[in-house]
Amino acid sequence: MKERLIFIAVIGGSDVSPPVETLAEEVGREIARHGAVLVCGGLSGVMEAACRGADGEGGLTVGILPGDNRLSANPYVKIPIATGIGYARNAAVAKSAQAVIAIDGSYGTLTEIAYALQGGIPVIGLDTWSISINDREDTSIIRASSPKEAVESAVELIKDRQSEGE
Amino acid sequence: MKERLIFIAVIGGSDVSPPVETLAEEVGREIARHGAVLVCGGLSGVMEAACRGADGEGGLTVGILPGDNRLSANPYVKIPIATGIGYARNAAVAKSAQAVIAIDGSYGTLTEIAYALQGGIPVIGLDTWSISINDREDTSIIRASSPKEAVESAVELIKDRQSEGE
Amino acid sequence: MKERLIFIAVIGGSDVSPPVETLAEEVGREIARHGAVLVCGGLSGVMEAACRGADGEGGLTVGILPGDNRLSANPYVKIPIATGIGYARNAAVAKSAQAVIAIDGSYGTLTEIAYALQGGIPVIGLDTWSISINDREDTSIIRASSPKEAVESAVELIKDRQSEGE
Amino acid sequence: MKERLIFIAVIGGSDVSPPVETLAEEVGREIARHGAVLVCGGLSGVMEAACRGADGEGGLTVGILPGDNRLSANPYVKIPIATGIGYARNAAVAKSAQAVIAIDGSYGTLTEIAYALQGGIPVIGLDTWSISINDREDTSIIRASSPKEAVESAVELIKDRQSEGE
Numbered sequence: 001m002k003e004r005l006i007f008i009a010v011i012g013g014s015d016v017s018p019p020v021e022t023l024a025e026e027v028g029r030e031i032a033r034h035g036a037v038l039v040c041g042g043l044s045g046v047m048e049a050a051c052r053g054a055d056g057e058g059g060l061t062v063g064i065l066p067g068d069n070r071l072s073a074n075p076y077v078k079i080p081i082a083t084g085i086g087y088a089r090n091a092a093v094a095k096s097a098q099a100v101i102a103i104d105g106s107y108g109t110l111t112e113i114a115y116a117l118q119g120g121i122p123v124i125g126l127d128t129w130s131i132s133i134n135d136r137e138d139t140s141i142i143r144a145s146s147p148k149e150a151v152e153s154a155v156e157l158i159k160d161r162q163s164e165g166e
Numbered sequence: 167m168k169e170r171l172i173f174i175a176v177i178g179g180s181d182v183s184p185p186v187e188t189l190a191e192e193v194g195r196e197i198a199r200h201g202a203v204l205v206c207g208g209l210s211g212v213m214e215a216a217c218r219g220a221d222g223e224g225g226l227t228v229g230i231l232p233g234d235n236r237l238s239a240n241p242y243v244k245i246p247i248a249t250g251i252g253y254a255r256n257a258a259v260a261k262s263a264q265a266v267i268a269i270d271g272s273y274g275t276l277t278e279i280a281y282a283l284q285g286g287i288p289v290i291g292l293d294t295w296s297i298s299i300n301d302r303e304d305t306s307i308i309r310a311s312s313p314k315e316a317v318e319s320a321v322e323l324i325k326d327r328q329s330e331g332e
Numbered sequence: 333m334k335e336r337l338i339f340i341a342v343i344g345g346s347d348v349s350p351p352v353e354t355l356a357e358e359v360g361r362e363i364a365r366h367g368a369v370l371v372c373g374g375l376s377g378v379m380e381a382a383c384r385g386a387d388g389e390g391g392l393t394v395g396i397l398p399g400d401n402r403l404s405a406n407p408y409v410k411i412p413i414a415t416g417i418g419y420a421r422n423a424a425v426a427k428s429a430q431a432v433i434a435i436d437g438s439y440g441t442l443t444e445i446a447y448a449l450q451g452g453i454p455v456i457g458l459d460t461w462s463i464s465i466n467d468r469e470d471t472s473i474i475r476a477s478s479p480k481e482a483v484e485s486a487v488e489l490i491k492d493r494q495s496e497g498e
Numbered sequence: 499m500k501e502r503l504i505f506i507a508v509i510g511g512s513d514v515s516p517p518v519e520t521l522a523e524e525v526g527r528e529i530a531r532h533g534a535v536l537v538c539g540g541l542s543g544v545m546e547a548a549c550r551g552a553d554g555e556g557g558l559t560v561g562i563l564p565g566d567n568r569l570s571a572n573p574y575v576k577i578p579i580a581t582g583i584g585y586a587r588n589a590a591v592a593k594s595a596q597a598v599i600a601i602d603g604s605y606g607t608l609t610e611i612a613y614a615l616q617g618g619i620p621v622i623g624l625d626t627w628s629i630s631i632n633d634r635e636d637t638s639i640i641r642a643s644s645p646k647e648a649v650e651s652a653v654e655l656i657k658d659r660q661s662e663g664e
Contacts, residue, residue, distance in 0.1 A: 130299070
């Protein structure tokens with residue numbers, strides 16, 4: 001039987017501080033170490049740092065770009081997808097993964113968190129958004145305290161679901 | 167000089183409780199009373215209630231649908247737009263308006279709130295999501311306590327921006 | 333019983349010759365004279381000329397824009413929809429109408445013709461693309477010899493379908 | 499220096515005759531033999547046959563799906579992208595490749611041909627659409643007489659462009 005690839009998205013802003021980039025790069029490294037494919041929005045910031053990390057460990061990286069030019073991907077994207085649909089591609093980033101790791105917080109990241117939760121795709125958060133409604137926190141976002149823990153949670157959740165016959 | 171139309175989006179879930187529908191219907195009524203065009207996702211729940219309210223006051227209603235069939239719009243939509251792009255149309259709902267009124271809270275509504283904030287479009291909230299990052303609340307969502315107040319805030323914000331030369 | 337609005341799309345390039353603009357403007361005028369709503373891509377060239385024609389006759393015009401800025405619509409668009417999805421919006425232009433009038437021929441226009449035919453929406457052509465497969469012409473595009481004839485064909489086809497219970 | 503991957507799209511209908519499937523499968527095989535990545539719409543018919551061919555030769559296959567469920571891809575897609583944007587994803591299929599091979603002819607295929615030509619991406623045709631305007635054929639679609647010839651043309655065109663500094 002053919003082994004199925006595992007897909008994990010890393011989402012986060014395109015313009016972030018160096019500590020956030022370090023976090024993203026380590027997440028990318030961990031994803032590659034687990035043999036999973038990294039899915040992202042293909043641009044700079046968190047996306048580029050995560051791809052750089054995965055690429056350094058020989059991992060496969062997919063960049064789902066807002067523009068219609070494949071060459072706009074960051075240099076660590078191996079499979080660029082030129083959607084041409086702008087930020088509407090955020091839905092595709094979330095739904096093309098089996099788990100999403102959200103880092104830090106731009107509004108674009110928040111759209112991706114919400115699309116993932118809408119689609120029943122687990123979201124693991126590292127220093128990212130909290131959401132609540134009428135003072136009651138929505139606890140759907142699973143908190144992780146390190147890149148290693150975030151990726152381990154993602155991989156476990158995916159394997160649990162696969163064994164339940166996703 | 168030609169008078170410009172004003173566009174206000176109403177966002178909210180497709181399956182909501184009767185009190186939420188009552189709220190949405192009143193928002194729709196107020197939008198029409200202010201002579202503004204109501205923009206929404208074109209389906210049921212908050213969207214249909216708001217359109218019904220606007221339609222009852224003779225207002226114009228635009229439904230930006232996820233599917234590719236114009237006939238899937240609720241019966242109070244006068245201008246149905248069949249995007250065919252699924253929930254990626256949430257970005258179009260937010261960005262086709264000059265202000266957004268968010269009611270209650272599905273995850274789809276959260277994507278629309280985030281898209282609007284990303285695009286610098288004011289969001290007025292009625293019993294809807296709160297968002298925070300690292301325990302610090304993001305106060306971008308303007309709270310209103312009634313449909314009347316929500317629509318008045320929206321209209322004022324739009325007029326202020328137009329006089330500043332949007 | 334509420335009378336239903338009729339929606340006719342006008343498709344064609346954004347950079348066309350003056351005779352083509354004249355043709356498009358007359359198509360727009362005829363659409364408005366029939367009380368139909370004009371749907372288009374919202375930009376310049378054929379789109380702007382058609383909107384200008386409709387606007388001059390007091391017609392309603394909808395512009396389904398590729399960008400995410402409502403203000404990028406031509407000045408004769410009354411209802412701008414900011415999709416933000418680039419040329420992927422071509423599918424939405426075709427599928428939001430009940431009949432499509434194609435004028436002249438850019439490649440974008442060809443995507444819209446194909447989307448309309450795919451969706452079973454009649455296409456009326458004025459000096460536009462012909463398509464054939466293995467030397468056999470696909471005769472789905474209905475040829476018209478004047479703007480008046482094109483719009484009359486469109487309106488008749490729509491009314492026939494409505495009476496058949498679209 | 500890192501070697502860049504080459505991306506070739508195969509486009510064609512989801513419901514085609516056995517001879518067309520045979521053609522598509524051979525195209526897929528040739529793409530893999532040239533070490534290129536096969537990009538397609540991820541569904542059945544031409545798309546599945548081409549993926550099966552590439553997969554049999556150990557090639558990498560990307561399926562850019564209309565739906566929002568990764569699992570809707572045909573079984574030979576290694577990298578499924580769940581766009582959720584319906585047939586608007588046709589633009590993404592065309593623009594994510596460096597050359598497009600069009601087989602047979604549904605209207606969806608015609609949209610992809612037109613999107614590729616609009617984006618300046620070469621289209622090689624095998625028994626597919628011809629397009630003409632005002633009785634003058636548009637010769638942009640390069641005709642091939644066999645799968646081998648089609649893929650060789652695609653690879654040559656891509657390499658020529660890369661050496662010109664795409």
